[in-house]
Amino acid sequence: MRRFIADIGPAAALAMESCVHCGRCAEACQFYVQTNDPRYTPIHKIAPLKQAYERELGPFAFVYRLFGLAPQVTAKELESWQALIYDSCNMCGRCSLICPMAIDIADLVERARHGLFEAGLVPADYLGALAEKEQATGSPYGLTQAQFRDMLHDIGLKHGVVMHVDEAKADIIPTVSSIDLKMFPASMAAIARILNHMGVSWTFRTDGFDADNAALTAGDRAGQRKITLGIIRAALACGARTVVMPECGHAFTEMRWEAANSFGQALPFRVVQITELLAEGLSDGRIRVNPGVGERATYHDACQLSRRGGASAAPRLILRALGVDLREMGDAGDANWCCGGGGGVALVKRAQPLRDLAFQIKRRQVEATGAGTVYTSCSGCRQTLEHGGKTANWTSTVASLLERVADTLAHNQKD
Amino acid sequence: MPEDHRMPDHTETLGAALVRHGIGRRDLLRFALAMTASLALPPGIAPVMAENLARAKRRSVIWLSIQDCTGCLEALLQSSSPTLESIIFDFISLDYQETLMAAAGSTADRMLWDAVAANKGEYLLAIDGSIPVKDGGVYALTGGRSTVGIVEALAADAKAVLAIGTCAAYGGIPKAYPNPTGAVGVEDLISGTPIVNIPGCPPMPDVLSGILVYFISFGRLPALDERKRPLAYYGTTIHDRCYRRSFYDRGQFAQSFDDDGARQGWCLFELGCKGPITHNACASLKWGGGTSFPIESGHGCLGCAEPNFWDAGSFYTSLAGGSPTGWQNASMAAAVGLAGGAAAALLARDKADPDPEETPP
Amino acid sequence: MTLLEFARGPALQASALIMIAGMAWRMAGILLLRRRPQYAASRHSLARRMGGGASLILSRFIPRRTFWPRIAVGVMLSAVFHLGLALVFFGGAPHILLVHQATGLIWPNLPKGLIVMASGLTLAAMIALIVRRRLHPVLRLLSTADDYVSWLLVFLPVLTGILLSGEAIGDYGSLLTLHILSVEALMIWLPFGKLMHSVLVFAGRWTMGVTFARKGAAT
């Protein structure tokens, strides 16, 4: 069970030591709130991790071992915990917001997944997703470089936009998420259009493009770093000054906050999420849009971008610039409710009933705004919301903020 | 106290003796009433007590002073101007008291054993001072004989033993750390004979007279608590009866002996008053003929009537505060803790994963 | 040596030393684990990050408005309990004196009536909390022996303290002895169980505050 407790430093140890069993975290978590099942209490989900920590790492570990207070976590126990750790946590960190002891439970869940992954207990769906990519293509992205190149050119042709692919030097490297590749290719056209509009030097790199990083939520630390380092190398190779993260929450978390640590030094370029780039461009005039009037919409925060990423302001600035009549949901911004699919839960098929339950909260919230459109900046959220909307006979449409900006660009120059 | 040192007449009744002093029956009754109050007896018993007192014969009392400072005796002698109590003290037949008796040496010794022989089983044995038992009891000898043996012999034939003062009751100051003489109280040495502890350093004279009056009137000892103290006097604490109690209840405490609170008569708890754990009658009977008691004169109770009061920390340390843990000890403890925790953390570091940088993708 | 002397003397010393050593041990064992350098570019300066730590320490005392409807009961009970305990500990004259003698620090005390009232409320809140712990499914699931031991070891000093203040049953000396002994039991247990949260809460909140400020997230 070594892997379980790997990489635990003072912050995680503090989190592990502090819980006062007050139960508040349950009241912040959509899975408990919607089911009233105590097993969905956030801190309970990481119980095996805590047990392993107490046994192996804690300041009084020797006492725990001596008196058998924290027995070795058995494979069987772990197995029984799999569903809790993978199916019923979005790593959304809402519980981390309520905890009076400021325990970052979402972070602990990520660590718990490391342990389960090492023990071979990652849900089959995940393995499927990961292995499929690797085996089918020999690349962790599920596409070979050549396939990706062809795909991009096709998209460019189809959408009438000039694509920059694998250029030797470029200032800006946009990345994409595998969900975009599969479901929302228009978003790649959108980013190309906007970057062209801005008149910057940019290029897609087929040697580092898929930032989605399912390995992170799977708990596959090696895979996670492999993908991340791939992107870093690609950016270094063309001397990029900015790497743009796509509309994807976990991709941003990984690249913005973790990549440099995997790399072992500060990154020589900056990492921004696409909304941050758009907001910047709109503010400094490099992006000009034709604002509309009276579009009534709401915005769904991706947890990793708002609560956990500090990028709540950018999308709102964009929506203002677009002239959208923004009707905020309750708890918008830092305390938002997850769509229900975050943290890879969307990947696990058997979690669907649970996911749908969680989605009810979102649905109520969106309906309360009376908005016709829900914008979001995470294709994971987008996919989950669309899916949930379909099952719930939703009348609102779900849309990408990026695509919305691309569609509204003021056309006074060649793209 | 005795002005004439001839052997007293054991047949004279107390009533007759009082008449000799010009004290009549009504005075005696008033005295008996006061005594019943002091002894916490029902007042209806006063006439009986007066009657019994009037008829009472002299009682032989043998008084041994061992490891004492004479403070107890002094307090009793200085108790007050001639009162009924003092006459009753006079009335008892103090057959042996080394400090007071004129006789000395072998004469005194002979008087002692004569009195014992004459009153076998009837006399009261009063002891002040503790008894040193270490090294065969060599630290207090009378006529070359260890007082340990003398006390044992005298107690065996006594009707009861009165352990007067904290030393006789519990060992007192001689027993304080490091107790070089192995001092003990009477109850540690004697069994088989009833013992009355009258602790206090010194004990209150009124308490002794109360016990004597009771004993003389009823021929037995008053009710005692589990520490063999007369319940009537030791049943409550100083704190229970303290006139500053209302300040305690309001949380108004003097912080030093000359601050505003002290001047306004606030509670002395924080200045180390031991009243809350001290069982004695000072706060109600008071000293100097009902004049005052330590707290009334501005100083906390020392707790002198409790066992081991001398070793119970500073007189000026509040009951709430224990002996403070020195900074030195505290830092030592912190250092030990830090070292242990650091060792645990370092061991744990080894268990943690190697740095990701070390396992290139 | 009477029990009271033992309680006030060697026992107090020993339990204070155990508490200090235990707390130092536990904190060192946590804080000296390998710390990974953070290479990701921070959104905020070091000063703002520290500010974030401080701000989160404060802000977590009162839950966000949105959470209240679901947690009000627990929060209020725990608030009464914690505030009551703080009032009694920091406002009670004998307690101040104890701290004064141990450290030299001193501050004015509150009237005894108020202290007695606060301890009464504390006691009531504690009873409600333990009942709730037994009844609420989430709390039942989370609770371990630690929770009950810690509860008891806080409950006893409060209870004996109240009895002591009124000298309701028994005399001052024996009640004081029980009170002191119960506090010592608490002190000895403090570093090893959940009561340690009295220290960890600050370290934990600080850590999260700094991390969140680094990311520009709300503290």
Ligand code: SF4
């Ligand atoms: S991170 Fe989100 S989904 Fe996971 S336990 Fe916490 S609140 Fe629930």
Ligand code: SF4
């Ligand atoms: S809210 Fe925090 S302290 Fe309370 S039970 Fe959950 S993790 Fe533990």
